[in-house]
Amino acid sequence: MAIRLGDVAPDFTAETTQGTINFHEWLGDSWGVLFSHPKDYTPVCTTELGMAAKLKPEFDKRNVKIIGLSVDPVDSHLDWEKDIEETQGCAVNFPMIADADRKVSDLYDMIHPNANDTFTVRSVFVIGPDKKVKLTLTYPASTGRNFAELLRVIDSLQLVSNYAVATPVNWENGDDVIVGMGVSDEEAKTKFPAGFTTLKPYLRITPQPNKV
Ligand code: BEZ
Numbered sequence: 001m002a003i004r005l006g007d008v009a010p011d012f013t014a015e016t017t018q019g020t021i022n023f024h025e026w027l028g029d030s031w032g033v034l035f036s037h038p039k040d041y042t043p044v045c046t047t048e049l050g051m052a053a054k055l056k057p058e059f060d061k062r063n064v065k066i067i068g069l070s071v072d073p074v075d076s077h078l079d080w081e082k083d084i085e086e087t088q089g090c091a092v093n094f095p096m097i098a099d100a101d102r103k104v105s106d107l108y109d110m111i112h113p114n115a116n117d118t119f120t121v122r123s124v125f126v127i128g129p130d131k132k133v134k135l136t137l138t139y140p141a142s143t144g145r146n147f148a149e150l151l152r153v154i155d156s157l158q159l160v161s162n163y164a165v166a167t168p169v170n171w172e173n174g175d176d177v178i179v180g181m182g183v184s185d186e187e188a189k190t191k192f193p194a195g196f197t198t199l200k201p202y203l204r205i206t207p208q209p210n211k212v
Pocket of ligand 1: 038042043044045046142
């Protein structure tokens with residue numbers, strides 16, 4: 001059964017490059033990003049993991065823990081990490097789940113047999129502090145993900161979890177936002193003291209509330 005937005009992220013206990021973890025316990029009160037890689041010692045994954053490691057301070061700033069997964073054992077992950085550091089210029093600084101028995105991959109439906117019956121696809125699950133799934137992405141093995149986009153989406157998710165707003169197309173942190181559809185004009189006047197512009201009754205724009 002596919003995991004849908006709003007579902008509780010399935011819990012599990014797994015071996016990782018940083019020891020055994022219980023997923024929910026490891027998440028604690030943080031946000032989380034769980035992302036899968038098709039296989040160790042593969043080129044696209046090598047670049048993705050290097051980028052994720054470089055961006056870890058940005059995830060930390062947002063109170064987001066990141067964790068990777070592939071269907072190889074811990075010793076393979078650890079050996080591959082040496083190549084990642086050598087070629088990408090950054091050591092992997094977050095845990096990688098060793099899912100040789102595919103327990104977690106199956107739990108999160110990360111193996112799509114019509115794409116490949118042994119490797120995982122490139123899945124991403126963003127999980128909120130309430131342990132609920134806030135975003136899912138699925139990329140094929142041949143296309144590397146954009147981790148800057150992941151940070152952009154997390155900025156939006158965190159903003160809308162605190163304010164009655166939505167973020168428009170191509171929004172970046174600091175840009176104007178959309179007043180939530182459930183907010184009346186009267187309420188908007190108190191919720192958004194910086195004011196708002198009504199382009200249409202359903203399309204009202206206000207400065208990003210935590211930036212004014
Ligand atoms: C890669 O990471 O480059 C890759 C992994 C599995 C299949 C194809 C490419």
